[in-house]
Amino acid sequence: MDTSLLDISGAPDERVFKANDYKGPAARWCPGCGDFSILATTRRFLESEQLVPEKTLFVSGIGCSARFPHYLKTYGFHGIHGRALPLALGAKMRRPDLNVFVVMGDGDCTSIGAGHWIHGVRYNTNLTVLLLDNNIYGLTKKQTSPTTPVKYVTNTQPQGSYLNPLHPIAVTLGVANASFVAQTADWIPAHLLATMKAAQKHKGLSFIRILQRCPKWTVDIMDAKVKTPDEMMILNHENGITDAKVQKMYKNQMEHDPSDLDAARALTDMTSHIPLGLFYKNEDIPTYDELRRGKDFTTEEKMANIEIEFDRFAV
Amino acid sequence: MDTSLLDISGAPDERVFKANDYKGPAARWCPGCGDFSILATTRRFLESEQLVPEKTLFVSGIGCSARFPHYLKTYGFHGIHGRALPLALGAKMRRPDLNVFVVMGDGDCTSIGAGHWIHGVRYNTNLTVLLLDNNIYGLTKKQTSPTTPVKYVTNTQPQGSYLNPLHPIAVTLGVANASFVAQTADWIPAHLLATMKAAQKHKGLSFIRILQRCPKWTVDIMDAKVKTPDEMMILNHENGITDAKVQKMYKNQMEHDPSDLDAARALTDMTSHIPLGLFYKNEDIPTYDELRRGKDFTTEEKMANIEIEFDRFAV
Amino acid sequence: MSTSPSASSEGAQEEYVKVITGLGDQTFTDHSCEVVSDAGEGAQKCGQGFGSLSAKMGNGAWTVEIIPAEIEPPPRTPGSTSGVGIRIGQNKVTNAGDSVKLVIAFNEQVLLSRHRVNSLADDCIILIDSKWSVHKNPKVVAEWDAAMEEMSTKGYQWIMVPLEDETLKIVENPKRGKNMFALGVLCHIYDRDVEIAKDQIAMAFRKKPQAVTDANHQLLEAGIAWAAENLDFRFLVPATPPTSELVVMNGNEAFGMGALAAGIDVCAMYPITPASSLSHYLAEVYDNFGGVVHQAEDEIGAIGVALGASYAGKTAMTITSGPGLALKAEFIGLALMAEIPLVVINVQRGGPSTGLPTKVEQSDLLCVLYGQPGDGPKVVIAPSTIEECFHIMTTARQIAETLRTTVFILSDANLATGVTPFERPKLEASWMAGPPDQTPVDPDSRPYEWDLDTGLSKRFIPGQRGGEHTVTGLNHDENSTVNYEPQKNELAHAMRSRKIAVFGETLNAPIPHGGDEGDILIIGWGSTRGSIEEAVDRARAKGLKASSLHLTFLSPLQPGISAVCERFKKILAVEINYSDDPDAPHITKDNRRRGQLAMLLRGQLLIDCGSWGKVPGAPLQPELLLKVIESNIPKA
Amino acid sequence: MSTSPSASSEGAQEEYVKVITGLGDQTFTDHSCEVVSDAGEGAQKCGQGFGSLSAKMGNGAWTVEIIPAEIEPPPRTPGSTSGVGIRIGQNKVTNAGDSVKLVIAFNEQVLLSRHRVNSLADDCIILIDSKWSVHKNPKVVAEWDAAMEEMSTKGYQWIMVPLEDETLKIVENPKRGKNMFALGVLCHIYDRDVEIAKDQIAMAFRKKPQAVTDANHQLLEAGIAWAAENLDFRFLVPATPPTSELVVMNGNEAFGMGALAAGIDVCAMYPITPASSLSHYLAEVYDNFGGVVHQAEDEIGAIGVALGASYAGKTAMTITSGPGLALKAEFIGLALMAEIPLVVINVQRGGPSTGLPTKVEQSDLLCVLYGQPGDGPKVVIAPSTIEECFHIMTTARQIAETLRTTVFILSDANLATGVTPFERPKLEASWMAGPPDQTPVDPDSRPYEWDLDTGLSKRFIPGQRGGEHTVTGLNHDENSTVNYEPQKNELAHAMRSRKIAVFGETLNAPIPHGGDEGDILIIGWGSTRGSIEEAVDRARAKGLKASSLHLTFLSPLQPGISAVCERFKKILAVEINYSDDPDAPHITKDNRRRGQLAMLLRGQLLIDCGSWGKVPGAPLQPELLLKVIESNIPKA
């Protein structure tokens, strides 16, 4: 691909972007929704990385969470339920110059989107994936999601949800080529920001599960966690995600080497605490967009190559 | 459900079934295809368990492997590509009296069917699932599948397949409620038979990955394994799968406790050998069909309950 | 009464005085109003309560939900509007009616949204909380003024109500009380039976402390008192005491109860608006019937589970809407090819794509008919009333089983969220599905033993001894053996088509509403029946020779439609789906995109059928249709 | 020559003597034959070689694959049949023609399968290896006899060929040699240029040791020698030396090359017959063009990737067939709603469901037109020749981009696997897609700035400064802001519909083949063009006033179709899809299921269009259609 064609001009971009420059129309989530915090942190992240608005793309599916792109002043693709990843892959695969983010809800990603999720992780395209996990179907009004706690009462399972929840990180870590897998929470913006920054540095698909408050339907689930910071276990490592504030704020801290896949998987079975931080990172896995980049050809070269093809088929 | 209605008569079934009683029309796979061996072993398994033909159902998707049910004299449902699991779940959920088996190819199960696979494992319905893994799309003529080895030349990836393969067992072990996860090979019928028998005893979804020879497209992949039995590592444990013959035949044997999930996951990273046997088993996970069984009601009771409903809506 | 309630021009406080409309007491055969608030302020409870109260008094009633697109959007924005439209009548009410004559609005922004969707009659009486016009936040006042400016094009009649001020006298959180005050106001205006209203309130809060009921009763009475004091009009809609027992519910609940009555055992679904509430209802009660709501991982999994259960002999349905329908296409093809009974409820919503998820539309007819690759004859039916939503479930199950086919039921948001009373059904045991046939199979019979005349055959169900065979989506012969020969492919196609045609022969010819012949025949389907017939009645009352024909069966079509059409000068299909405006630029007779029923009738019957189709996201208003009829009546 | 080649009645060995047909040398303007063997025996190579050899000599040629349903099914079963049908002509050959006049069969079971699908003319000359009639395994002999019995109803002319015996004289594995012997026999019969044949063989085996080429040359000559010795007839089809350079390929390869010429950058797919081979071709060569074949996890992922790439400004397509098409419906709806250009190739196969995966059918027209919930105007085009498969790719890309819409290309197994020579295209640089527009966006312009007259607008592509906006599948206004108001929903619907109508105005009226007026007009679409026009030519040669109209555009329809139809007494749509036999029991004018184009033309244009549709899983034979024309010509 001729990437020079993708630049507006040869001149270096001298604009400086403030968080507010990324601000779109007012968000329309419920008061207290954790998505507000993620949105605000994302704007700060965009500022800190100085990502060029017109070179930045947020792709989403359908759900409360999927409204995310509407509220940013970047390019956005509010797609269909469960299918954000293929759209993002298509965009990124041929446009390496774009910074592509994927925003999904828990139903969006782990239920209807499960196939794309598994394979999205395996492709390891250079994308940052935010899973906004409120343990419920928000937009459709409180149905069980794969991450809803067992016995939790919902509109489709009013006798209490039947199944043990899926652990999005455990599933991700079972997939070949998983290369960056982290967990954070909307109510710890410093940690969220640090995680997004680490993801931005990572070459490959960064999968970030964000515990997200939904005061409307699952207030009790996340509230408990917000109110008992001691339930959190901050994962530290020199190759992990570090934020001094967070390290001070939370009592429980543990060292975890993100290169240790077995240890990362074992962490997903932890019941005493909720680990926040980088579970796993592997910088050595090729990314799909690079694998498939291909050479650039001019129109003339292409036409010449077509003639060679015609020769093959000549009578 | 009134299960008495589901019996042909009150009288006990006095028929005795021979392997040949389960034989359908001649199979039409390529000469030397591993599916023949799996089919023959399945008939022996059906005989050994004396499963009643009309109470036995094989459900499949689309692929060479999916022709399986046609070649048995039981009930069969040759469905659509990737969707065998929902069909099987629907049948089993309301018909506990049926023995339901699911036969899938690697493309069928791990590519287009990936979402149903993840959630099928999580539902943990009482089904036996056979993944006939030939590392290739057989029926459509040699396209890369998620389990195709990296760099392997196929018709859609003639420059060599791009990605590291998915390990079906690693993915399955990342899913909540996985309860029986085993690996075997079509060319070791004794091991396959022992595995199917263990699965039949297990209450819950038994996931069996069968390495399957496809002499047409991937002869080199499996051939190497068939010819070097020392590549195999037989997993033994008192709660695992044991067959005396297999234990004698294969040099490499190791103890593996199938209740140890971390150890099971670590086994999926083994590169020196191919572990065959029971990776993981957990008898304590409720099955979805039992969770959703519900009470039996007579027509009269149901009608009375509808009247109660009408009262609720009465003006 | 103020005709220009601009806050900045005059103090609003003065307006809380006796309002002089000069209307006095008026009697109507029917009347429509709305209550609208920000999401979370309880206008829905108020409106629904008013509707069921009226039904209890013996009025006909139809309520329709006004739902915001987000869960709890920012207050005081048009998108935050939540509420109910209520139409009550002296007799049975079959539809939501025309634009409303009265509205109680909790703020001007939610009112504005109703104005923008043309829901308010030009002379609508508007009762609105005027606190916003004198709010201390100037931004609010400015918003008020802008809204008033925008609405000033209409001749609305404005009445200021001290909604929040009065409520705060009784409770601390006005968000939870204004709706009961508003109910009181409505009770006065429409002269409702206060005792029934109080009983209803007590019933609603029966699980809460008595104090809650008491406070709500107080609010109700305060509303009544304020209205009696300040309003100089009442709208009287006499009630006709019901002669039979009635039940009142929405179309999704009626589907759910219909499924219970039909003995349907499995409802496999994936959440989607506006179908989900049907599964919510069933999930609440199914345990008392041994049934299961299976929430699948996606819509494909849902229909797969339904099909698997049905294959195994249990009656099963899947329910969905727009985007979910799209995902089921492949499995529908399999169900048709393998001839496995299946019931699919599609509660249509605004499309295409995610479209208008909560709005009314009838745009899935052609998708349901032709949405699968290859040839897929099937049965498609559309209930036209909420009562039919109940009864159609048994019909659908029986057709699906008898014909071994897929039966699509097309509903829409109008039926799904509309609430109206109807005669309490007298249950019959024969409606229930029987247990799966488990008798041994006759050794000579075959799994697709098509009757060559009718295309019908009897399926074998797992468990039936001697019936072992493998069903397949590949073409197959009578033994279910895969077959690639031309003759067998033609035969299987013909049999699948024939059985639908044969079933069609058993249907009655549809009977026109109005007269048997005349100048114009309106043809409709689905939820528009009440509106269409009301419009026809009005047209006939004006002396126009208009009639209507309503189709319950879209595939197969009922016999005799052509014969009816021949007796009218002009045929016009009326639907809530898109058609090109015939007068739009570039649009010709030949390239015009027509409504979906119009396309079907023209293609199938070669009827010169006109098309009127619009996509306002709202139910069809009889008065609007009356105008359409008037302008389409052929000139003599 | 034996007319009753029963093995048990007489020794077959005697039959290897000079065959007396008495036909001598005959000259034809065209002639069709088949070579069939068990899968793996190489009949396909033989037949394709014969076809391209003929093309090189300057004959018109059309070859069509005969593919078994399984990969390598049990040998000597009808389901194992693999081979090629070849039609060669003095002039251009546009279709596979009628039943064949000559067949070389490697065993009687594969022959039987061709008999069963009515592929053989009643007087077909059959060259068959008779070794099976004297096989030492009595089961084989019995199978031979049963097959002969079944085929004895036809007047086939039988010639025994010592295919395997002669081959074994030269090579050890007859499976790998019989096909070249057979090619030799054909070369003699059709008087082919042996040097060209030898060159071709050398070319095919150029990467193998010389010994392989030598052995194959020997086999070829042995076949020629045997035929010269034993056959008393030859079929001469004079060649017309080509006046321009030709290329020879199948329709899928033509699509692939067309995509290269159009500058399409991404082909996102999931394997499915008969579309896959298109991606196999592209995967081989795309690296030389910077393109990517993305094999997705499923068809939904595939279209998602294509749409994402297209959204980001790269031209992308997705390709599929039947079941895969079903899965793409939801994303198509999004593409239409968001107005993102997209090209979708659907290579139709036999349906419904898994159906007849390798067979010809045209049953997806209505599914493509109406397969998405909601209203989805789009462009649907169908190439009618393999050459058009090449050129249509540029057309499709340009339409998709100009109209911001989805362009469906409908092909089928007839084009996809048919091989024919056509004029080597003269490439133009302007066919190629340009780079995505990355210039800053005019501050006043909006992402859906619909021209109210035409519905057209210009999209913003990520990277364009100042163009930031979020596309959505919800209804939206000019700014791409979500909007639920009736006016905006009507507007957006109208704009999406209008642009298609406006595009339709730019199309030429289709020109009938044959005459401008007459007794009967056959209307067809897609791959049947060659067969239909040939049938019309034959009918006219017989003095019948028949013509045909072939539609490339199915949506929008080309203007002027009605005007053409008015000049004919009878209109008959002819398609390879299902229609009820009008004379079948229970079938009436009103309930008859008609072919899909018939339904479309009736519905859209109100043309009284008859329907002839069959689903044999095979291309349309001109002779069969001629009979249809004759029996449909209105009586004077």
Ligand SMILES: Cc1ncc(C[n+]2csc(CCOP(=O)(O)OP(=O)(O)O)c2C)c(N)n1
């Ligand atoms: C194909 C399809 N199925 C179902 C829906 C309805 N739907 C909209 S959002 C949603 C799930 C929302 O839950 P989640 O993904 O967790 O996002 P949240 O709203 O909680 O952020 C569903 C089922 C849809 N829009 N499309």
Ligand SMILES: Cc1ncc(C[n+]2csc(CCOP(=O)(O)OP(=O)(O)O)c2C)c(N)n1
């Ligand atoms: C929806 C759909 N997509 C694609 C296909 C085409 N198809 C048939 S089988 C198959 C994959 C076969 O591979 P696998 O599942 O591994 O089974 P195998 O043939 O190797 O046993 C595909 C893609 C289909 N039938 N349906």
Ligand code: SF4
């Ligand atoms: S429903 Fe929950 S997730 Fe959705 S906007 Fe409200 S609080 Fe947020």
Ligand code: SF4
């Ligand atoms: S292609 Fe492979 S998997 Fe399929 S039948 Fe042949 S050998 Fe078996």
Ligand SMILES: [Mg+2]
């Ligand atoms: Mg959620």
Ligand SMILES: [Mg+2]
């Ligand atoms: Mg495979």
